[in-house]
Amino acid sequence: MTKKEIAAKVALRTGITHKRAVAVIDQLLAEIKSSLAAGEKTEIRGFGVFKVRRTKRKVARDLSTNTEIVIAPTRRVKFIPGKQMKEKLNRKLAAAE
Amino acid sequence: MTKKEIAAKVALRTGITHKRAVAVIDQLLAEIKSSLAAGEKTEIRGFGVFKVRRTKRKVARDLSTNTEIVIAPTRRVKFIPGKQMKEKLNRKLAAAE
Numbered sequence: 001m002t003k004k005e006i007a008a009k010v011a012l013r014t015g016i017t018h019k020r021a022v023a024v025i026d027q028l029l030a031e032i033k034s035s036l037a038a039g040e041k042t043e044i045r046g047f048g049v050f051k052v053r054r055t056k057r058k059v060a061r062d063l064s065t066n067t068e069i070v071i072a073p074t075r076r077v078k079f080i081p082g083k084q085m086k087e088k089l090n091r092k093l094a095a096a097e
Numbered sequence: 098m099t100k101k102e103i104a105a106k107v108a109l110r111t112g113i114t115h116k117r118a119v120a121v122i123d124q125l126l127a128e129i130k131s132s133l134a135a136g137e138k139t140e141i142r143g144f145g146v147f148k149v150r151r152t153k154r155k156v157a158r159d160l161s162t163n164t165e166i167v168i169a170p171t172r173r174v175k176f177i178p179g180k181q182m183k184e185k186l187n188r189k190l191a192a193a194e
Binding site: 001002003006009010013014016020021023024025027028029031032033034035036037040041042043044045046047048050052074075076077078079081084085086088089090091 | 098099100103106107110111113117118120121122124125126128129130131132133134137138139140141142143144145147149171172173174175176178181182183185186187188
């Protein structure tokens, strides 16, 4: 499913226009990104938590030229699914057992 | 940041009511969850991809009672951040180098 497809469904179910649904979704995603860029986690109850992990600065060595290579630290997003999400995903599996 | 806080910001920036913003966000999250529960991935350009991974059914053995323990397969959500997300998170770090 793509953002466009989701927006269409959201518009249909909430009664707002497709254009407005896209604007709201874009704004939501922008807020989550900004929050993460500021190093803050975003917790969405029933869905999950978006966290930022920071990797360490590493120094490696290129043995053929004997020079140091610095691997700059980066920030990575980690998503931890919420309880409701886990349950929803595993309900069908449990029923099929 | 929590869902309520995000909804407030989204409402402010898009000009819809807080109540409506919450409804749209809830619907969006419900759509993503349903899509994942159906085993389908959701791709949100610029943000990231939500995928479902299925763990295997495992059989372990309780050695003290010599009985088999079946670990049922579960489905896990994996989030892979998009290019824009990675860039946004690492722009400040690069500038600080």
